[in-house]
Amino acid sequence: MLGSWAREAHAVGAPAGTSIDNTAQVTYTVGTVSASASSNTTTVKVAEILDVVVTLQTPSVPVLAGVTRKAMVYRVTNTGNGPETFHLQMTSVIAGDEFDPTAAAPAIYFDTDGSGDLSSGDVPYTAGSNDPVLNADGFVTVFVVNDIPAGVTDGNRGFSRLMAAARTGTGAPGTVFAGQGVGGTDAVAGTTGANGQATGTYLVAGIAVNAVKSQTVADQFGGTRPLPGARINYSIVVSATGTGTATATVFSDNIPANTTYVPGTLRLNNTVLSDAADTDAGDFSSTPTARVRVSLGDLTQASGSQTVQFAVTIN
Amino acid sequence: MFKGLKFIGAIAVIACAFGAPAFAQSQSACAVDLKTTGEIEKEVVNAQGEKTKVLSPADKVIPGTEVIWTVTATNGCKKPADKPVINNPVPEHMTLVPGSVVGAGSDISYSVDGKTFGAIDKLTVTQDGATRPARAEDIRHIRWEFRNSLQPGASAFGRFRAVLN
Numbered sequence: 001m002l003g004s005w006a007r008e009a010h011a012v013g014a015p016a017g018t019s020i021d022n023t024a025q026v027t028y029t030v031g032t033v034s035a036s037a038s039s040n041t042t043t044v045k046v047a048e049i050l051d052v053v054v055t056l057q058t059p060s061v062p063v064l065a066g067v068t069r070k071a072m073v074y075r076v077t078n079t080g081n082g083p084e085t086f087h088l089q090m091t092s093v094i095a096g097d098e099f100d101p102t103a104a105a106p107a108i109y110f111d112t113d114g115s116g117d118l119s120s121g122d123v124p125y126t127a128g129s130n131d132p133v134l135n136a137d138g139f140v141t142v143f144v145v146n147d148i149p150a151g152v153t154d155g156n157r158g159f160s161r162l163m164a165a166a167r168t169g170t171g172a173p174g175t176v177f178a179g180q181g182v183g184g185t186d187a188v189a190g191t192t193g194a195n196g197q198a199t200g201t202y203l204v205a206g207i208a209v210n211a212v213k214s215q216t217v218a219d220q221f222g223g224t225r226p227l228p229g230a231r232i233n234y235s236i237v238v239s240a241t242g243t244g245t246a247t248a249t250v251f252s253d254n255i256p257a258n259t260t261y262v263p264g265t266l267r268l269n270n271t272v273l274s275d276a277a278d279t280d281a282g283d284f285s286s287t288p289t290a291r292v293r294v295s296l297g298d299l300t301q302a303s304g305s306q307t308v309q310f311a312v313t314i315n
Numbered sequence: 316m317f318k319g320l321k322f323i324g325a326i327a328v329i330a331c332a333f334g335a336p337a338f339a340q341s342q343s344a345c346a347v348d349l350k351t352t353g354e355i356e357k358e359v360v361n362a363q364g365e366k367t368k369v370l371s372p373a374d375k376v377i378p379g380t381e382v383i384w385t386v387t388a389t390n391g392c393k394k395p396a397d398k399p400v401i402n403n404p405v406p407e408h409m410t411l412v413p414g415s416v417v418g419a420g421s422d423i424s425y426s427v428d429g430k431t432f433g434a435i436d437k438l439t440v441t442q443d444g445a446t447r448p449a450r451a452e453d454i455r456h457i458r459w460e461f462r463n464s465l466q467p468g469a470s471a472f473g474r475f476r477a478v479l480n
Contacts, residue, residue: 013378014408014480024386024403026349028396028465035396039349044382046408046479047375081378188377 015136016048016082017183048082048181050166051190057141060157060201062208064242066150069104071118071143072200073111074162078134080190082182085133085167088125090144090160094199098156101146101202108162111141118143131167148202154244158202166194207244209299211251212237230314231262238306240299249299251308255290259312267309268294282308347396347465348389351403353382378479381412387472388465395464401473402458404429408480413451415476421459423473425449429456 014020021043027036057073078084088108092101106124110132113121122143123130132140144162152158169177171189181187214237219230226232236253240246255261266273266282273282273294282294292310299306354370361367373382386403390396401418405411413435416423424432427440427449438449459473 018408020382020406020408020479022351022353022384022403022406024349024351024401026347026388026399026401028347028399030392030394030396035347037347037349039351039386042351042353042384044353044373044406044479045375047377049377186375190377 013049013081014046016046016080016181016187017185018046020044020046045183045185046081047185048084048168048187049080049190050084050168050170050177050187050194051079051192052084052086052164052166052194052196053077053079053192054162054164054196054198056198056200058200060203062205063148063202065148065152065204068147069118069145070101070148070202071109071145072160072162072202073116074142074144074198074200075139076132076134076142076162076164076196077139078136079192080166080194081136082187083133083135083138085131086164087127087131087167088142089127089163089165091163092146092158092160094159094161097159097201099149099152099158099204101148101158101160103160104145104147107145109143109145111143114141116141118145144200146202148204152204154204156204158204159199160202161197161199163197164195168194170194205244207240207242207246207300209238209240209246209249212239213253226314228314231311232256232259232314233265233311234309236308238296238299238308240301240303242301244300246299249296250293251296251306252291252293253308253310255292255312258315260315261286261290261292262311262313265309265311266292266294267307268296269307270309284310346391347399348391349386349401350389351384351386353384355380355382376479381476381478382409383474383476385472385474387470389470390465390467393467395466397464399461399465399471400458401461401471402456403473403475404456405454405475405477409477410452410480411454411457412476412478416457416473417475418459418461418471418473420463420471421461421473424458424460425454426456426458427453432456432458 021041023041024039055075057075061072063070090107092103108125109122112123144160146160168180168187170193173189173191175189177187214235216233217224217226217230219225219227238251261284263275273280275284277283284292294308296306353373355373356368357371358366359369386401425435426432427438439446440449440453461471465471
């Protein structure tokens, strides 16, 4: 009894349509005879709460001017206590931003393949045709897809919003939809008013920092086999592409397990950097995790590629 | 013949235990009728424009609602019913509202398992191998032990509030 209660406490609430029965007992004695009796059973039906919460799963989505089909990820959760069908809608015409994204056609997709990214297997949403049916506490992952107009500039923001509404009805919390709940109980709009929405942001921040790492192995016998004692020379090319500035970029790389950093091998663009944390851009630290770190400063596409090198030996 | 009579007597006790007062009353044994009601409080504005609370039957409720349960024992026989004790399980999916249990002339005790009854602060539960004091949500039974006999025609009642999970 206790265990089952503990589980229910973490659910949405008692499931809609559940019958809550109450029966009491009385015991007594008359003279020397003991007797007992049960009461009538009083039943209370759990009415259905209509509630939905939409949450944004992606922080602001970085975009470039003129790109198409950029997806924001949302989650629609039925926070009511019964199964419900939800209508979905989106809009990208929202005040407070610098540009309006252009809704793609179609503009709402389900994450059908569960990848978390908009991909070819994902099914578009068609209102009235494949409205999501969610059990209590159930959720569905949805993409809102927009094109980004040409002509937007760095730092511009464009908002886009997903809205979900219970098909049974929406209204101020407490609005009753008589007899429309599970099993003929009443449905009642919950604290969300049975509709929810969330707004995401596209940010024109057309700077992407990429790092490409390569390695060469030199063993102590003049070969290239990764033997204990062999040396691995790493070279990492860091570059920024797009418009804008990646400010105060720091490159950090942990020394791989089972290897040891070779002191004095850290270089930036062929300039040797001391291992100490001092005035030059780089340092090596053995704690808490062995790593090298190089401050690359503000990077733009015009900065060109930055090459970091260091070496380790295999233990 | 004697065996037959005993047999009838046994049926009467069983019938009484399962709450068939009509049949029990036909015997010389006494019958206490027990009735439960579930109500919710609604705020209404009366003729004077004041807000007051009225009780109405709780037939359909949403999670988070407090239901006021009342259990009334009425002695329907001609002899006093001694040591009347009412036991009401807290309904499933409901949590007892602390401090809401009343019952005039009774000693009230609680149980987490229906076996051991006592004051709430004396009860414990074992969770994940550790024992801790019982909380309101652990209480599954309420017991009212009335100090006085229930006189013929008289009623006694217990009441508690529980919130729908």
